[in-house]
Amino acid sequence: MTARPTGIDLPKEGGSCSMPTQPSVRFNLERNTVHQYIKTNDADYNQHHVKPVRSICRRSEGRLLLCALFLAFLGPYASLTLMKVTNNPSSIGEMSGFNITTAGSSFGVAPILDNQHIGSNNNNKKLTVLISTYNQTGCLHRLINHLQTCTGVVDNIRINWFQHSPIPQSLLANNTHFNIPVTFDILPNNISHRFLPRDFGTDAVFNMDVDMSYSCDALQLTMDTWRNQTNQTHTAVGFFPRYLPSDKKYYKFDESHYEPYNRNTIFITKGGLVHKDRLNDFFDSSLKPLLNHVDEHTTAEDMLMSHVLASNQVKTITLCVPRSYWCNLICTSQHKSGQYDTLQQRSGGHRSHLMSSFRDYFGNISMEERYNPMMWHGGMKYGDGCNTEFNFCRHYEWMRTT
Incomplete structure (x- = not known):
């Protein structure tokens, strides 16, 4: 896929994407x-x-x-x-x-270098879970407690803490009882910073939102699938496929979950494993104007990452698994008005024109099977719905106990 810088004025050379001094x-x-x-x-x-x-x-x-x-x-x-x-x-x-x-x-x-890790001897055996959250303390508390049971596959947990309020005592009180270390990264409130490169203790980084949860078996399956790939650095493994079209204004969120499973990417924000070096690609200096647009509108970082992965020829593997492998937590954020709303309600209207901008710059994402394979597990087979949304966490014992 070749870049066609026609949609956005990008620096031709010498661009810089330096981080804020905060x-x-x-x-x-x-x-x-x-x-x-x-x-x-x-x-x-x-x-x-x-x-x-x-x-x-x-x-x-x-x-x-x-x-x-x-x-x-x-x-x-x-x-x-x-x-x-x-x-x-x-x-x-x-x-x-x-x-x-x-x-x-x-x-x-x-x-903070790619080959430097802090306190980990599981660089190729386990993964880092990277969670993004904003004003969702209850869900975060449940998610951290659940992940503490996944000692066989999770090496450490990193939290992207974007809000200005202090970390609640409820999240700090049990730290002496944790089997898996939890680290809060206090970051500027820019949505692009959910992918900020840092001193990850493992090569494998599993990205997720705080309102998603995966069983330990699902995380282990993700890690095993990734490790079995010949080119791990250029492989992403996740659960939620998407088709970002070349001939339409926008995409259908559920199109890729049913036959004929049209797809050309996965949204790793909803649960996806990538090599930590791919986060460096996201912050390449040439992409600074695109990152600025994402941060300005507080949306579309998932679509931008999909285009970055495709431009670097990263194979995106979709795992189709039983519904007991994953579930949705109900998290609501309270807006200044006092009304509960979601990020989609506040900024979702900007996603269409941002997707067009990404497509104008990067070109179209390939639909070739070799770049976008699907793998079926746990009795699931071709023809079944692949990880169809929505799926409440209260149905599964591994989340009810947290």
Whole structure:
């Protein structure tokens, strides 16, 4: 698929998609630690990150070689590490007045690089679950508790925390009992940042919204399917296929779930596994205008990711499974007006013209079977409905117990 930059004015060269300078704080509930990484633009990079590291390197001649190698690999995002808070979850939840101490000999600047993982020996055996949430504390609490039972396949859980309010104590209180570490990433409220590359502890990243839930068997099936692929870096495995047409203004959300299963992508936002490097593709500097449009309208990041995957020749595998493998949680967000509404109600009207913009830029997505295979499991067969929506979580024991 070749790019046809006709729909949106994109920078021809030298474009930059630097992240905002707003700090992003990461909480690890298992260790009660807080890390802060500051995303900078290129102009500020040398001043704020390279010079401080050089200063640290001068403290000991024995560290010169190590620091030289360290500086050579510093990327555009840096992480101020080893900042420890008191062992008091409530002080973390208040998001103010941190009691932070640093050890002078160990304080430094560490890069967030693709080949660097934090505290994981399961890089190719397990997956990271990446959950996006906004004002849906009840559903998030249930989802975290359920995922704690999936120790055989889940290595760690990352939460995209976009809201300005502090993390509720209800989400922090049980951290000492967790079998799987939970990390909150405090991010700017930009919907594109749900795919923000960071220090994932595994190559496999399973993306999902907070109102979806998958059984441990479903997650294991996803991971096994992905690991069995020859080219894992360019394979995505998910449950919700879509057909983004070349000759229509918009798509039908349920078209791909029934015969003849017209499809050319999956929406990984509804539950899909990709290699972590594909998140870097999403933030390629040439796509900055498209990301800006997505953030401006707070929608269509799923369609943009589908086009990014296709432009990088990523095979999208749809798993058709029994309904007991997945379900929908009922989550509602309260708008300023006091009325309950959904993101679709607030910004869904912009999706059509955004899809047209993506298609104008990237071209059409292929419908070839080799790029979009379907796999049937658990007694499901061709001709059955494939993961048809809607499916209440209350029907399944593995969610009723959380």
